[in-house]
Amino acid sequence: MKKISDSTIRRMSKYFRSLEQLIDKGVETVSSDTLAEMDGITSAQVRKDLSFFGTFGKRGFGYNVKSLKKQIENILGLYRTWNVAIVGAGNIGRALTEYAEFKKQGFVIRLIMDKDKNKIGKQVHGLTVKDFAKVNELVKEEQIDIAIIAVPSDSAQPVADKLVDAGIKAILNFAPRSLKVPKDVLVKYENMAVEMESLSYYLSNKK
Amino acid sequence: MKKISDSTIRRMSKYFRSLEQLIDKGVETVSSDTLAEMDGITSAQVRKDLSFFGTFGKRGFGYNVKSLKKQIENILGLYRTWNVAIVGAGNIGRALTEYAEFKKQGFVIRLIMDKDKNKIGKQVHGLTVKDFAKVNELVKEEQIDIAIIAVPSDSAQPVADKLVDAGIKAILNFAPRSLKVPKDVLVKYENMAVEMESLSYYLSNKK
DNA sequence: GTGTGTGAAGGGTTTCACAGCA
DNA sequence: TGCTGTGAAACCCTTCACACAC
Numbered sequence: 001m002k003k004i005s006d007s008t009i010r011r012m013s014k015y016f017r018s019l020e021q022l023i024d025k026g027v028e029t030v031s032s033d034t035l036a037e038m039d040g041i042t043s044a045q046v047r048k049d050l051s052f053f054g055t056f057g058k059r060g061f062g063y064n065v066k067s068l069k070k071q072i073e074n075i076l077g078l079y080r081t082w083n084v085a086i087v088g089a090g091n092i093g094r095a096l097t098e099y100a101e102f103k104k105q106g107f108v109i110r111l112i113m114d115k116d117k118n119k120i121g122k123q124v125h126g127l128t129v130k131d132f133a134k135v136n137e138l139v140k141e142e143q144i145d146i147a148i149i150a151v152p153s154d155s156a157q158p159v160a161d162k163l164v165d166a167g168i169k170a171i172l173n174f175a176p177r178s179l180k181v182p183k184d185v186l187v188k189y190e191n192m193a194v195e196m197e198s199l200s201y202y203l204s205n206k207k
Numbered sequence: 208m209k210k211i212s213d214s215t216i217r218r219m220s221k222y223f224r225s226l227e228q229l230i231d232k233g234v235e236t237v238s239s240d241t242l243a244e245m246d247g248i249t250s251a252q253v254r255k256d257l258s259f260f261g262t263f264g265k266r267g268f269g270y271n272v273k274s275l276k277k278q279i280e281n282i283l284g285l286y287r288t289w290n291v292a293i294v295g296a297g298n299i300g301r302a303l304t305e306y307a308e309f310k311k312q313g314f315v316i317r318l319i320m321d322k323d324k325n326k327i328g329k330q331v332h333g334l335t336v337k338d339f340a341k342v343n344e345l346v347k348e349e350q351i352d353i354a355i356i357a358v359p360s361d362s363a364q365p366v367a368d369k370l371v372d373a374g375i376k377a378i379l380n381f382a383p384r385s386l387k388v389p390k391d392v393l394v395k396y397e398n399m400a401v402e403m404e405s406l407s408y409y410l411s412n413k414k
Numbered sequence: 415g416t417g418t419g420t421g422a423a424g425g426g427t428t429t430c431a432c433a434g435c436a
Numbered sequence: 437t438g439c440t441g442t443g444a445a446a447c448c449c450t451t452c453a454c455a456c457a458c
Contacts, residue, residue, distance in 0.1 A: 005449070006405070013404040017383050031417060040385045043417090044451055051419055059457040060416040061219075076404050077411030084403075091305045095298035098360070101383055102399045129219070140252065146406050152307070153224075169413075170406040172399070176224050176308055178247045186409045188402040193308045196291075196394040197220040197283050199353050199377040200314075202393045204284030206376075211428070238439065250439090251429055258441055266435045267438040 008049045012072055014039045015046070019069040031062040078106055083143050085111040085168075088150035089119045089129045089157050092174055096148060097125045110142040115155075132159070139166040149173045161188075215256045219279055221246045222253070226276040238269040285312055290350050292318035292375075294366050295357035296326045296336045299381055304332045304357060317349040339366070346373040356380045365396075 011022060018038040022030055032043040032050075039046075050056055050068075053075050057063045073079050084107050085094045096108045098101070112124055113132040120131050130138055138144075147168045151159050156175035164181055171187045173179055176194070179187050225245040229237055239250040239257075246253075254395045255265055257275075260282050264270045280286050291314050293300045303309070304316045319331055320339040327338045337345055345351075354375045358366055361384035370378060372389055380386055383401070386394050 007449075009405050009408050010401050012408075013398075014383075014385070016404070017400070033417080038385065040387070042451070044453095045449095047417090047419060048450075055419065057418050059418045061458065062417065075408070077407040078404065079226055082383050082403075082407060082410070094408040095302035096399075098298045099399065102403065105400055105404065107403055141384070145410060146403070159301035170410050172402050172406060176221075177228075178245065178249070184413075186406060190397065190399055190402055191220075192303075192306065192397055193224070193312055194217050194220040195379050195397055196289075196309065196314055196353070197285065197312065198216050198392070198395055199379060199393060200284040200289060201219075201282070203289070203352060203377050206391075214427075240439085249429070251431095251442095252427095254439090254441060255428075262441065264440050266440045268436065269439065 002052070004052050008052060009076075011041070011045070012053075012076060015049070016069065016072045016076065016078070019065055019072065019162050022065045023069065026044070028065055030065050030068070031061045032057070035063075049087045061087060065071065081106040081108050082145045083108055083110045083141065083147060084146045085109075085113065085139060085144040087113050087132060087135075087163070088174075089114040089122070089124060090150060093148070093150035093181045094124050096150065097127060107146070111138055111144060113138065132162070135162050139163075139168065144168065146170045146172065149175055149179075151175060153177045211259050215259060218246065218248070218252070218256050219260075219283060222256070223276065223279045223283065226272055226279065227306075229272045230276065235272055237272050237275070239264070240295050242270075249252035261314045273388070286410070288313040288315050289352045290315055290317045291311070291353045291355060292316075292320065292346060292349065292351040293355045293357060294342075294370070295359075296321040296329070296331060296337060297357060300355070301331050303357065304334060314353070318345055318351060320345065332378075342369050343373045346370075346375065351375065351378065353377045356382055356386075358382060360384045385409070 015035060018035055036043040036046045048169040055066050056071055086096055086109060087114050097112055112127050113130045114120060115132045119129050122129050147163045149156055149159055153175045156177045157179060160179045160181055164185055169185050172190060173187055174190050176191050181187055222242060225242055226382050239247055239253040243250040243253045263278055265277050293303055293316060296319055304319055320337045321327060322339045326336050329336050354370045356363055356366055357376060360382045363384045364386060365387045366389055371392055376392050379397060380394055381397050383398050
């Protein structure tokens, strides 16, 4: 399996969403040009990205929307569901339990944990907040595949360590802190402050 | 002003946060090595990034933590506050009004809007949800600098159009859709589904 | 004719390696 | 001696351009 760049994978994810849109509109065929336009990139980029995984189009014609969507679904592993645990029942954690896009793509939030005694036992959109101290059993019981960290910065690393102990191999981290994990564990970051600060930089520096 | 890459800006943002951490610990001096270690990158990268903006270190010594932090603060435009409006009083929008990291970095949420009559007038963490139909006046009144879009995908583009009309030049978009805006408007994306799908890809493809 | 698939070229970012200064 | 600042090299990703299949 050749190494595929991160940016390609992320664009695949975007193509996938664009294809969903096209299906909703009843469109059956799409060109790399159209797809590129929808995602704000170039058509060569679209074709190159897809070419890493196979040849899905017909020359002179384009791509069949439904079948391309199915292909990408397979590539990204979205033909199945993934069990997700959220750590941190604060504002962000609670909001994510209800995030529609997760549900639609087969990410099932099965567990929300916190260490705060005042939060444990409370209901959050149909889930009961569980004690993070029991992370090992809980992760096993619910067969969790992916963990989302939504705790304050200072707790992020200790939480990650415990998740790794519990056997988690994939983490999405909302805390603005870089995590150290073994190399068979993948961490992705959702760093809202970083994006805001890019905007701040831009606003400060345009003439 | 020479063009500085996006990745450099984002790393600056991370250095900034790492420096804050060091200040909290009472550390006074830091080497590019340590900073690199904290952010999971190489020391050459740190030095190269900083070199785009000036020379902040002392050879054989390292960087003064406080003064480097102040420098980056200036570079990113964080010496001042920015007025922020959130569009969409759903789960995500409401959670963001309380996001601590925003407050700390001088992003002040002054306005939350929605088009849903059931939400307009309700209180969200001390803010009253306002009618998005009045976006033009509201943006002017509150002197909004940055808008955050936290509405369903289908509404993201129309909302963006109205924000642009209202004079907004910087947008953080949480809807998983690429936005078309004039080129003097900057859009950053916070696409949680994309990150989750990268994790899904990784889990599906490790042997 | 039309739009894909893809080597080759181009551009940009990261890493290397070391001169230079504290 | 130790660590920065930085040209040069290496690497990777994007864009070009066109042969080729439908």
